[in-house]
Amino acid sequence: MSQQAANGVPCRGKVLTLDNMNPNVRRVEYAVRGAIVQRAGQLEKELKEGVKKPFTEVIKANIGDAHAMGQKPISFLRQVLALCSYPELLEDNKFPEDAKQRARRILEACGGHSIGAYSASQGIECVRQDVARYIEKRDGGIPSNPDNIYLSTGASDAIVTMLKLLVCGEGRDRTGVMISIPQYPLYSAALADLGAVQISYYLDEDKCWSLDVAELKRAIDAARQHCNPRVLCIINPGNPTGQVQSRQCIEDVIQFAKEEHLFLMADEVYQDNVYAEGCKFHSFKKVLFEMGPAYSSTVEMASFHSTSKCYMGECGFRGGYMEVINMDPEVKAQLTKLVSVRLCPPVPGQALLDLVVNPPQPDEPSYNTFMKERTAVLADLAEKARLTEQIFNEVPGITCNPVQGAMYTFPRIALPQKAINKAKEEGQVPDMFYCMRLLEEEGICLVPGSGFGQREGTFHFRMTILPPTEKLKIVLQKISDFHVRFTQEFS
Amino acid sequence: MSQQAANGVPCRGKVLTLDNMNPNVRRVEYAVRGAIVQRAGQLEKELKEGVKKPFTEVIKANIGDAHAMGQKPISFLRQVLALCSYPELLEDNKFPEDAKQRARRILEACGGHSIGAYSASQGIECVRQDVARYIEKRDGGIPSNPDNIYLSTGASDAIVTMLKLLVCGEGRDRTGVMISIPQYPLYSAALADLGAVQISYYLDEDKCWSLDVAELKRAIDAARQHCNPRVLCIINPGNPTGQVQSRQCIEDVIQFAKEEHLFLMADEVYQDNVYAEGCKFHSFKKVLFEMGPAYSSTVEMASFHSTSKCYMGECGFRGGYMEVINMDPEVKAQLTKLVSVRLCPPVPGQALLDLVVNPPQPDEPSYNTFMKERTAVLADLAEKARLTEQIFNEVPGITCNPVQGAMYTFPRIALPQKAINKAKEEGQVPDMFYCMRLLEEEGICLVPGSGFGQREGTFHFRMTILPPTEKLKIVLQKISDFHVRFTQEFS
Known part of the structure; x- marks a missing residue:
């Protein structure tokens, strides 16, 4: 580490090198x-x-x-964002009334009526309420509590935060996290960063990349030899594989998670991207609640969504949310504390998310466009x-x-x-x-x-x-x- | 962990509890x-x-x-953001030409000319170039390389990322990080999260919260007993203490960092917030380079800035950057890889940062306002x-x-x-x-x-x-x- 240079001053290498970095x-x-x-x-x-x-x-x-x-941005979303950015435009006749109404509502919920103020760390309250109502509507009336909604900096942020909460133990007690292979590499990257154990389960390419519970069982049994499996991650619709899970498959996965005492992480950022005839998006939450109270009151779960995909594709705004279900209230308090350290997700992304979950209605001027x-x-x-x-x-x-x-x-x-x-x-x-x-x-x-x-x-x-x-x-x-x-x- | 419920089914507690969380x-x-x-x-x-x-x-x-x-947002910043959000406004006569010119330039640098596209993970190239020119101007011509600029989600994000790179070792070899007391608690929170060792050095309240190198020395010597001190964090101007460091003090600190082989982290987010007569902001980088090549070519450093403070106070946009100096190229490649996992900082925040570092010039229409x-x-x-x-x-x-x-x-x-x-x-x-x-x-x-x-x-x-x-x-x-x-x- 310490060499003698020509002038007699000790010549040390860099403080931070590939060898001594994290x-x-x-x-x-x-x-x-x-x-x-x-x-x-x-x-x-x-x-x-x-x-x-x-x-x-x-x-x-x-x-x-x-x-x-x-792909062109959706006009309505960008009109509201422009109004929020420069509220003087609220006086401009060029903007439709529903866009102005949305912008006014968002601004009123912001500190000092400015999207330049920090929001609550969990996200602006009225946006979380709108997200909860959106989930209820999506899931046929199954209740969603705004207190369980955490807005995030894209879905990636929430996924990493949730994994971080779940990782503990050393050696054979280290937390194991089940992820599909093929997977979206955010998962393997986050697990490496956190020093958690990756448990790979394989999707069945011959059956259109479907998920088979027998393969989950094989993977978890093998993993129990060297770690403590606690988490099961699912991506539906699939990235990179593009499959859409059947309702039955989701039910089987939930059953498996309950039996094996696993925390479920459902990455559902492509929930509006379903194209194939006969395929339909079923949210893990809806299926969970349809399985009855033995499941809906016990299985711990987080579901993730984003403004980056679906029809809007607004990746640059880094908007997203997660809904947590059956989370221990003490852990939830810890989660709230943890997200507070980063102050808040970007407010323009929160505003955008609000529009995605609360789009123009049939009786509003922007609806047709x-x-x-x-x-x-x-x-x-x-x-x-x-x-x-x-x-x-x-x-x-x-x-x-x-x-x-x-x-x-x-x-x-x-x-x-x-x-x-x-x-x-x-x-x-x-x-x-x-x-x-x-x-x-x-x-x-x-x-x-x-x-x-x-x-x-x-x-x-x-x-x-x-x-x-x-x-x-x-x-x-x-x-x-x-x-x-x-x-x-x-x- | 496993109890027998009335119905004979094993009744297990939560998967994730306060006791078994991270x-x-x-x-x-x-x-x-x-x-x-x-x-x-x-x-x-x-x-x-x-x-x-x-x-x-x-x-x-x-x-x-x-x-x-x-505090009201600065009009120019918000005009450009509205133009970037809804480019149809570029046809509107109400907006000044320099605002339109800035918006066009930012949009041209975005994928598909939209702030809804992901940017490069390190940040939009032209914004990084503008940041580098801004730093050069601030520091009287000392060169700044855009490749050393990393845009971030507020300064907090970059600070945590930099600390994460630096933490390694176990037991007595665990990385120790020197932070001032009083400190901004992002630092202690990040160190707890990373499991690094906090080394506290005290600011001198009786001398207007000034920093004394003898106190740094006391703190590091004591810490060497139980950890491996590798990082020195400075906040200037001070948070929560409001002091502005003298040039001499900065020189002493740099000297100390070199002698003790420490990586310097300079939190300079309040660099435009200096009020007291006789006080002036001196950037660590400028002082480092004025100390000559024995320092400017060896001392490793990162400096942090943000769009949340100064005169603009745009906290909600989560804009910021860090400049790294003398970082090992292999480590820099690792840093670039690490930030790529989160895809990119919010693009509206990047756009805002561009305006902060490239504000209206005397010959432009928005200058006076x-x-x-x-x-x-x-x-x-x-x-x-x-x-x-x-x-x-x-x-x-x-x-x-x-x-x-x-x-x-x-x-x-x-x-x-x-x-x-x-x-x-x-x-x-x-x-x-x-x-x-x-x-x-x-x-x-x-x-x-x-x-x-x-x-x-x-x-x-x-x-x-x-x-x-x-x-x-x-x-x-x-x-x-x-x-x-x-x-x-x-x-």
Whole structure:
């Protein structure tokens, strides 16, 4: 650590190095913004500087970022946000009366009538009330208590906070958290950061990425040998896998959680993104309450939602909430204390969330435009989901489950043994090698399946279905052509 | 854990209880939003419901929340935010051209030209460039690299992230972090959460809360017995203590950090809040570079800033940044990875920060209004700082250092022994007992000094100087009267 320099002064290295930094942070991985995305950024810069590439544009299909892909913001949401930002506009005749009414109500709930004031740490009270009413309506009248609603900085924030509360113990007593494989890598990253034990359960690719309770049982029994399983995380509709869980499956999962004494975390941020015929979103809370008091009064649960997905796609505002159910009141007090340290979630995101859960009603002036915009986005997504499945499944060596919901496809790709060998030579996992080649040759940025987890020996990538339809067709065609070329090159 | 219920089914307790939750979270304390603020909220509700109280309004002087205290937002900032939220307004003649130009530039830097898209995790590139130029100008030309700027969700987010990187080791090797007493309790809360060791150094109340390097030395030497001191945190201007560090003192601190091989964290969120004659803000970075290459090329440092304070007081937007200096490139890559897990800071907050660091220039149409508004806020704060010191020091038993900067006063209060005994009987720390009585009798919400730390046997409270001048005078008078009454009651 301490060396003697030429001038006789001890020459010490850095205070903070890779070797002595937080080892948990070093273990964190987050592929959605990993090496491939950094390379995509470099390529964009090179294109701008006039460097010649085999493509004229980098298409980032790595992340569910609707606006970046050209989706227009919903007018009503942005009108209210502009009114909240600059209340002088409340005098402007250009804005519809319902937008003004929403803005006035939000401003009245803010300290000093300004969205620049801190809110309560749990979130603005009237927004939490609106969220509770929205959940009640969604769930056919099952009551929701605004005291159980915590607004958050996107869903990620609430998920990490909830996991943080749940982690304790050392060695074999360390908290184990069950997550699906494939998973959204926020989960594995948060578990690494918290030093919790990841318990992987596999979704069944052959059955449209469905969840099988026997697999949950296998995973938890194996894990009990080396940790204390306390939490079960579910993503429905699925990310990256796009499946929508059946009501029966949800009931089985709740039963399992009760039997195994697990805290349930239901990531339901894609609840409005359901496209496939015969598929329907069932909230974990609704099913829980329909199973009767033996379940609804005992099973502890948190459900997460966000303003970043669905029809609005407002990722940049970092809005979201969680609802906690059957949480021990003393723990809830601790949760409230914990969130207070960060003061409050961004207030513009809270305002946005309020509009999402309390949109224009049929008798209000903005209703028709709002519904037209909303329906167009969702119909478009449904069409793109269908198109993606269809085109990919025409390519030999690509197998693609239906995109029932969410915003992604996670097709399986057959990679020739020579390509796998070549990847190993270059020190890359094979699907990263594949995706990097695709990026360099076609300018399309996907995330390798290894970033989400997959069964040993299988390979996938995640792609969002968000590009505009005409561009999506080109992207799908380019990937298909690349796949054929790649397969030939290494056969 | 498992009991037999009447029906024979094992009746297990909650999965998550106070006993088996994360013990680090249990240890977290955050007085700024603690029990007294919750009681203030209850009182507000009771007043609304018509319950009679000895006051008609609760005044929350517990937190530095300018807008909640009636400060008006700066017009230019909010015009640009409205334009960014609803770009149709760019066609509106009511908005000045420089506001439109700023909005266009921000929107062009956003994915899909929307503030609803995710940004790069480190923050929008052009905003980071503007921040770097702002720092260079502030520091008389010392270069700042946009790659060293990380935008954040308020300063709190960046401070916690930086601490998280720095914490490692077990037992006597556990990272120790030096923080001032009194401190802003984000620090103690974050250290509890991370399981790091808090090393307290005391500010000298008799010398206007100045920092003495001999005290730093005492604290670190004692701490080396039981932990590995690696970090030194400084808040300048001081929170809750309102002092502004002299240039010499900053130089001494940097020298100390170098000698003791410490990572420096400089919390400079009040850098524009300096009021006292003869006081001036010196950034740690500027002093570091003026000390020559032996320092400027070795001492590792992070400096934090925020949109929540200064003249704008936009707390609700959760904007902020940190600049890292001399950070090991491998560690920086880890930092970039870590922040990517949360995707990005709120984009409206990033936009706001851009305006703060790139405000209207003398040749632009908004300049005069902007300067008028900015100057009025800062002049007002200076007057309130003076007034606070003057009125409190007229009260027997209250001793108040000058509020040289920041937004708070932290006066010392003499409490009669009988009051201390009475507090103990009721299981409260004496200054909490005092503040609770003040809240119940006068409706004024302060934070007890014990929430920030203070020398054994001394008592204080923190009060913001933010209420409008006329209201502040009433608040100061009410506290003074209460103090006299309280002292008489317990004498």
